[in-house]
Amino acid sequence: MKNLTFSLDSLRRKPVYLETTHRSVGFVDDVIVDPMGGVLAVVSHDSHWGTWAFPFTYTRIADDGIAVVEQSRQSPRVFLREGRFYQELLGGKVLDADGAMIGRIKDIELVDVVTGDIAYRISPSGFAGLWKPPFSVASIDVGDASHQGIALRSAQREIAA
Numbered sequence: 001m002k003n004l005t006f007s008l009d010s011l012r013r014k015p016v017y018l019e020t021t022h023r024s025v026g027f028v029d030d031v032i033v034d035p036m037g038g039v040l041a042v043v044s045h046d047s048h049w050g051t052w053a054f055p056f057t058y059t060r061i062a063d064d065g066i067a068v069v070e071q072s073r074q075s076p077r078v079f080l081r082e083g084r085f086y087q088e089l090l091g092g093k094v095l096d097a098d099g100a101m102i103g104r105i106k107d108i109e110l111v112d113v114v115t116g117d118i119a120y121r122i123s124p125s126g127f128a129g130l131w132k133p134p135f136s137v138a139s140i141d142v143g144d145a146s147h148q149g150i151a152l153r154s155a156q157r158e159i160a161a
Contacts, residue, residue, distance in 0.1 A: 035145035039116035093149030
């Protein structure tokens, strides 16, 4: 069975509930991503429960929301040691292996709901962006990540759009 690819932005504002009791614990506020790996955690916010991060390995994405395991909740700071918020990555530069800018991160797509693997949707830079459509690059092709953006490991490998 082929996994469906969808934007991490589509997870935002989805209800979050406990897997065992189906009790609501808020809504998805953001997603924490390891720029060179995948989704680390889902951050939930609620006026009663507060703000908590749930490791992606302890979440299950369903049509009606996201089921989480209560005992796995942690402070978002734990995951921010390795990753960054999804929203912070948007608009970041994408450099090729030689350091030349090839575009900017337009979106981040979840390509495997079990493992949390991601792909970056890239808008080409410069005049090429006017006629060349956006393309995707798998996170495994990222060799370095900084607050300015990401650098690809080697020759760019595009994922079919």
